[in-house]
Amino acid sequence: MRLGKRIGLLIRANLGRWRRHNKDISEAALRRADKMEALLEQLEERLNRAIARQAQLEGQVQQAEEMAKQWDDRADEALRAGDETTARQAIRHKLAYTQIASELQAWLASQTAATHDLQTEVTKLESRLARPQTPKKSPASRPAAERAPQSTETTTRVETSPDGQDAVSLEALRERMSRVWSDKEVENELEAIKSRLSAGIGKG
Numbered sequence: 001m002r003l004g005k006r007i008g009l010l011i012r013a014n015l016g017r018w019r020r021h022n023k024d025i026s027e028a029a030l031r032r033a034d035k036m037e038a039l040l041e042q043l044e045e046r047l048n049r050a051i052a053r054q055a056q057l058e059g060q061v062q063q064a065e066e067m068a069k070q071w072d073d074r075a076d077e078a079l080r081a082g083d084e085t086t087a088r089q090a091i092r093h094k095l096a097y098t099q100i101a102s103e104l105q106a107w108l109a110s111q112t113a114a115t116h117d118l119q120t121e122v123t124k125l126e127s128r129l130a131r132p133q134t135p136k137k138s139p140a141s142r143p144a145a146e147r148a149p150q151s152t153e154t155t156t157r158v159e160t161s162p163d164g165q166d167a168v169s170l171e172a173l174r175e176r177m178s179r180v181w182s183d184k185e186v187e188n189e190l191e192a193i194k195s196r197l198s199a200g201i202g203k204g
Contacts, residue, residue: 037129051115061108097170103173
């Protein structure tokens with residue numbers, strides 16, 4: 001069970017005790033508590049999805065970087081064997097996976113920010129729900145900020161993040177990449193590898 005889920009269950013148990021010990025609580029207060037509880041459930045679900053998506057992106061970034069390194073190693077091996085044709089093919093694969101890793105890093109940065117925002121909103125709402133409630137307090141006497149949960153800002157911000165994107169494999173990402181690497185780019189990379197190998201310099 002996720003931490004947010006456990007905390008939510010504890011807060012709901014506290015709400016149940018609060019309702020039992022405050023039989024004379026106003027209907028308006030009960031409705032406010034119910035709305036906040038429902039909003040907390042929604043935010044927790046979105047937070048769990050965001051955490052899962054962030055973990056997935058982290059894994060994909062690592063995988064793309066590993067694939068780029070593997071193709072770089074193959075290019076080295078091909079050049080050592082004097083096979084420049086195979087080396088060029090390996091370089092094209094390396095450049096593609098390097099581009100994919102860069103794209104995924106950008107998505108990951110956006111997703112990490114969105115996850116942080118959601119966690120902040122969940123924590124704020126949990127704190128409000130955990131506060132002792134005063135029975136029969138008139139809604140008009142409460143500060144405006146306490147009368148209803150404010151969720152519009154979080155909803156707008158997070159919906160524009162990669163949270164809603166479908167999971168895709170690295171191969172599918174490669175197919176989506178429309179860029180065709182020019183011969184000059186490949187040749188420049190080829191010459192850079194040759195220079196490194198001839199100088200006996202290891203990869204940085």
